[in-house]
Amino acid sequence: MTFSSKLIEKAVEAFASLPGIGRKTALRLVLHLLKQDKNTTEQFAAALVAMREGIRECRLCHNLADGEICHICADTRRDRSLVCVVENIRDLMAIEDTGQYRGLYHVLGGIISPIDGIGPGDLNIDSLSARAQDGEIREVIMAISPTIEGETTIYYLSKKLQPLGVQVSAIARGVSFGGDLEYADELTLGRSIVARVPYAAR
């Protein structure tokens, strides 16, 4: 793609550096901004810079926050005896969006993965132990993907947390609601039979 303008080229390259945005899409976005008022682009740019400059990590749970403590940790109506451990902020948001959980969170910032050179020291595990030692936490729910790395992380965390008198649980796994048995993967289907639950008529 040849550009008639260095300024356009730089703007297109800026957009195209984002994940999932190719040069054709980038050009479409740039031409869209050119069609809009100058203020639109300025506000767009300002929102991004303000976000990047202003954003902080919650001192307690490592969630993204505007201040020292995130809005979840600051919410007094939440159950402070429950902590849900998640890999990243996206998982936290997915759980929040279900509206089913009213406890607190702890964002690990990744999972233990020796292949990628990520050990326990690289994750927010010390702060989780510190929170568990406070005595306020009764149960820690592991909401971590059931991969080999995920299971390793859950095992490591349970060994750290159980001696502190905290109950460790993991989210339920099985065939998804509305999911067709035929299309469930073998591991999920096999485990869902082994870990069957008594049927309660409703």
Added chain:
Amino acid sequence: MTFSSKLIEKAVEAFASLPGIGRKTALRLVLHLLKQDKNTTEQFAAALVAMREGIRECRLCHNLADGEICHICADTRRDRSLVCVVENIRDLMAIEDTGQYRGLYHVLGGIISPIDGIGPGDLNIDSLSARAQDGEIREVIMAISPTIEGETTIYYLSKKLQPLGVQVSAIARGVSFGGDLEYADELTLGRSIVARVPYAAR
């Protein structure tokens, strides 16, 4: 989607205001920027603002330009007797990318469309007439989409330009190279038979 931070929410909304970007994609882009260095976001924002502030319209052909004249009009190696009329900058770039055309351009900024309230006065037609009157231009090629509005625009322009002693031509239409006859639309296929060309063995 619930956000733990007003700053994040604003940045996500900024991205989501762009065409083709939903809130999930917007969040992914924001989290990507958060993972990068602060400078990345600043440079990204600066590139967009610089583009929007600095970009100008070429005084001759209305292409986007960094200065008063675009790099195509400024290129002395180009055939200044040929002008290709296009609807917008994206069409210009598509033709440039073929590498087959070495003349100049004229960007109309749209096509005549009474339904959308776009008349000849809203397009860069006066400046095209002025260029044609200069005497340097020998041929004007209409590279405009073959829709009803496109054909209307071509007809209007030819009526304006032909009295000035300029030859008006239109890009060839027909079944695309490599295209299957079976899948060509009726109009294209029908016209490609009517407008058949003598076969030259190569």
